[in-house]
Amino acid sequence: MDLAFEQAFFSWLSERGLGVKEISYCREVGGGMVHAYRLTPKLRKGLILFVHGAGNDALFPQVHLFKRLLLRDFEIFSFDLDGQGRKSTTVFSIEGLTGAVEQALDVALAECGESVSMLNKGVHVIGASLGGALTLKSLPGLSHRVSSAVILAAPMSLGSLWNALPEALAVFHPSVYKHWTTYKPWQLTPSFGVFGRERYPVRLDGDIYGSTPAVERILGFTYLTHIRRLLNSLELDKMASSIQLPVLLIYGGLDRLAPAAHGRYLHGMIQRSKFVCLKRHGHFSMPFSERLLDEIVTWLDLSSREAASGECL
Numbered sequence: 001m002d003l004a005f006e007q008a009f010f011s012w013l014s015e016r017g018l019g020v021k022e023i024s025y026c027r028e029v030g031g032g033m034v035h036a037y038r039l040t041p042k043l044r045k046g047l048i049l050f051v052h053g054a055g056n057d058a059l060f061p062q063v064h065l066f067k068r069l070l071l072r073d074f075e076i077f078s079f080d081l082d083g084q085g086r087k088s089t090t091v092f093s094i095e096g097l098t099g100a101v102e103q104a105l106d107v108a109l110a111e112c113g114e115s116v117s118m119l120n121k122g123v124h125v126i127g128a129s130l131g132g133a134l135t136l137k138s139l140p141g142l143s144h145r146v147s148s149a150v151i152l153a154a155p156m157s158l159g160s161l162w163n164a165l166p167e168a169l170a171v172f173h174p175s176v177y178k179h180w181t182t183y184k185p186w187q188l189t190p191s192f193g194v195f196g197r198e199r200y201p202v203r204l205d206g207d208i209y210g211s212t213p214a215v216e217r218i219l220g221f222t223y224l225t226h227i228r229r230l231l232n233s234l235e236l237d238k239m240a241s242s243i244q245l246p247v248l249l250i251y252g253g254l255d256r257l258a259p260a261a262h263g264r265y266l267h268g269m270i271q272r273s274k275f276v277c278l279k280r281h282g283h284f285s286m287p288f289s290e291r292l293l294d295e296i297v298t299w300l301d302l303s304s305r306e307a308a309s310g311e312c313l
Contacts, residue, residue, distance in 0.1 A: 025107050
């Protein structure tokens with residue numbers, strides 16, 4: 001059953017004559033099926049592949065961003081990462097997740113019509129948090145298929161549980177509580193420890209309890225061990241300099257999970273990058289920032305015009 005905010009979003013799409021199609025595809029390395037959404041505007045300025053963060057899914061908490069992008073005529077393909085999403089059946093594995101972005105792009109282009117006209121209009125990837133880290137890792141191999149990327153608070157490494165706990169207070173941030181009527185307060189945080197698992201499940205591959213700190217295991221944060229290992233395996237500090245695509249990096253000044261220092265480091269490593277720091281935002285409040293939406297839309301509009309003209313951003 002769809003959550004209340006999902007039902008409201010689908011109604012919003014229908015009222016404006018915008019399209020939504022639910023898609024499932026097989027992820028052999030993920031051990032199951034992936035659920036995805038294709039969201040279509042009235043016109044097609046370009047295609048956006050969205051890669052969500054840990055404890056979220058293909059729609060949460062991106063609905064307000066998706067509305068802005070659709071009204072600017074961007075088509076969107078958003079999918080559940082392995083091990084996440086109520087409608088998917090995959091499991092989270094360190095080995096399998098590294099290919100999730102590439103496969104999703106293949107499915108998106110096949111579904112939306114991989115043609116010279118679409119590629120000329122621009123294909124862009126937006127990756128948030130863990131999805132941003134996976135997107136960064138994939139970018140060197142996507143140079144001829146993607147026009148630009150937007151990275152939202154992608155961590156290069158992950159600290160202790162105590163860094164994550166204060167982020168739960170984000171529901172009271174001014175930019176977040178105005179969305180209470182859309183999401184309900186208890187739906188405004190991702191899967192967080194033992195909380196929110198029915199809405200935003202995290203299915204883990206294998207038994208790693210023996211290597212998980214006791215307090216994280218007791219409080220239901222076992223998946224943090226998986227994420228730490230995955231981030232370490234990506235080696236973003238070593239591979240970032242090989243990214244040739246234009247990249248917009250947006251980080252929160254109060255973020256304890258993906259500190260702004262991570263974004264500044266990546267900005268120094270990625271030649272064609274822009275760094276933006278939202279000083280008053282943490283990890284969970286940043287997706288609801290109006291300035292974040294403005295920065296993304298401005299970047300994508302410019303990138304799409306450059307893709308259409310064949311010029312470099």
